[in-house]
Structures are given as structure tokens and as C-alpha cells.
Amino acid sequence: QVQLVESGGGSVQPGDSLRLTCAASGRTVKNYSMAWFRQAPGNEREFVAGIGWSADDIQYADSVQGRFTISRDNAKNTVSLQLNNLKFEDTALYYCAAKSGIVRASVNPYAYWGQGTQVTVSS
Secondary structure, three states: OOEEEEEOOEEEOOOOOEEEEEEEEOOOOOOEEEEEEEEOOOOOOEEEEEEOOOOOOEEEOOOOOOOEEEEEEOOOOEEEEEEOOOOHHHOEEEEEEEEEOOOOOOOOOOOEEOOOEEEEEOO
């Protein structure tokens, strides 16, 4: 069993940056693909970024490509998401997720989920 806890969310202005961190416990996630999803009120949960166990496979949603960067530290059992140049439309609850096998850009394959951390972008 894997427990995931996200942190680092907050309220920022457009153009600002945040760094989200997901800490895993219960089992090492070094052999798992990790991903970030987000969900805004009234919307479905959507893929943001994912990283394979060896970090060779990294994927981003088109909407965040060039602004967000996903990384992982297998020694610390953490995965991070650097959010730069934040926009109003980035406002959402951000979730960390883990799965065995390769990165997938859809919700269903992920077996483990955190509770989420809120990112609010407003002026």
C-alpha cells in the first residue's frame, strides 16, 4: 500500500510560481510511475504531468507544457511539480498519483492517490 501526501499549494497572482511536492510512504515508489492531475470545480480530473520510474519518460499536458516541470527523487520517495507563469486557468485542486508500469495520461490506471493541494491563481 502506498500513501501519498501533497503539499505546497497556495494562493498566488498570475505570473507567480509554486512548487508542489508529493511525499510517498508505506512503500517505496521508485518503481512506480508518478503523475500530477488537477480538478477544477465542475470539471473532470485531468492529467497535468507524469514521470516514469527512471525519469526517462516524462509527459505533459499541452496546457502546461513549457511552464510546469515534473521531477522525482527516488531516494527521498518524493515527486515534485514546479509551476511557473501561473494563469487563472491553473486554479484547481492538484492531486498526486502513482501506478505500476508506464506513465498514462488518464485517471483510471492510477491505483494510489493523495488528498490534493489547492492552487488558486487570482488577482
